[in-house]
Amino acid sequence: MRVVEVENLRKVFGDTVAVDGISFGVGRGEIVALLGPNGAGKTTTIKSILNLIVPDSGRIVVAGRDVRPGDYWLYDFISGVLEGNRNIYWRLTVEQNIRFFAGLNGRKISKREIDGILERFGLGEKRKTEARNLSRGMQQKLAIASVLARKTPILILDEPTLGLDVDTTYQLMEIVRSLREDMGRTIIVSSHNMRFVENTADRVIFINRGKIVAEGSVEQLKRMFSYETYMFRASGGNISPQGIFPDGKVERVGDEWRIYVSLNQSEIYDAVDALRSNGFLLKEIRLQEPDLESIYMRVMKEERSDETASGNGNA
């Protein structure tokens, strides 16, 4: 069952087309990630779903009901942490923030529930600390914890990993997964952190210039872009391998080359031939599993070349 549906959403600000006909649905208990470069329209889409932006056209359906401007009923079902570190009250303590946000949804939250949330987020010792005295990572955790206290079945997180270190990002990854696993929450998340998305999302939606350019589970995307990345280890050679593989990534390690290139099955023989005929001695050919980042780069690159090909690319 779909708990959120976006249909043909469009939003123009002045002469910027922020969202240009986006449609997707989110099933109950699903974690869906929105990926895309700066200015792609992720935040605009998210705020439209949250009814904080009135779109120019299109439909937003939450829990089976159409959302109209000025509606508030949807906040029984959906809540969100927006971009940046400004979702909480800096002068309130951790616990006061959680109580306040629960109160905004008409909930009187029990001490036990607060304990549970604080433990999940590793904020137990900071209970009485004012939010402004927390580290950036803890503030972000508190923002999510506070919104969690609203107890809506659907959660939206806009760039929750921005500015966080590797360790905190990892913790957040675990938390987001556990929210779905233990609590059955449905989550829509936008992030620039590919590892975070790859490890949390059931489904990924690539957005570029206000349009969806690819969509699917991480596995599907890997199959859909079924090129594979090969790593050649080679030595010798009378030219730089970059000359043979202009799109590849070339590294020099000691006296050998490591060449990473995306090839399909038939191209691989040509590649081997090209290396040999230029005097390279091949030591190893290894198949690299494509990761989300390489898929992302590939999708966005194809987008760019499409634009130049059709003559309207200006970025």
Place this chain on the structure above:
Amino acid sequence: MMKSYMFNFLSGLITVVIIFSILLFGARFAMGNSTNLGNTTEALVVGFFLWSWLLGGMNTLTWGITTEAEQGTLEQLYMSPYGFKLVSLAMLGISFLSNLLFTIPLLLIIMLISGKFLHIDVLTVGFILFFTILPAYGLGYVFGGLALLYKRIQSLFQILNMGVVAFFLLPPGVLDIIPFTGGYHLLSMSMRGNLGLLQLPLPKVIILMVSSILVFLSGMWIYSLIERRVKFLGILGHY
């Protein structure tokens, strides 16, 4: 949130007392030792008392909305199933009660400084005060909305705030349909003449109630129009 609201109010209280002292001694100085002085002082006390309330009323929302927008918590307040109307009314309720708490010492200080002790029938004064302040909250909605739409025009409102005093200077009569003017006259009548609610002219009280509620509701209605525009422009969280 409460803490910063409190701090805001306290600093307001001190400013208000200082301004009052300057006004009072300025008036005394300007008037010399005229016989009219007693009356002027009383008018000043009532006017000043009311003015400080109106300022509080108008500024609560302008200040509240812009501060929440600045902090980035306004959008979180909007994401309440009660709706922002109800959330903001709760904000107003809290501010009204805390104003009430601080007004009593303020009034005492003012009366001490001026040496003029006025009769206060708490119920009557509270009743009239409520309906005189209500439209100020309505204007607060409008100013708050405009501040969201145009950003950083708060200083303009500060000047407008001062201007509210002009409504007290209007003569009693037809202009009493303006709730600030009508409320001020009724409040003066009660505080000076030791009159209870039932001793005040009923038509004037009714006119005050009706016009007050009307202005308040119009303020809320205008706010919802502005809010729609703000959400259309996508600038609810911007400040």
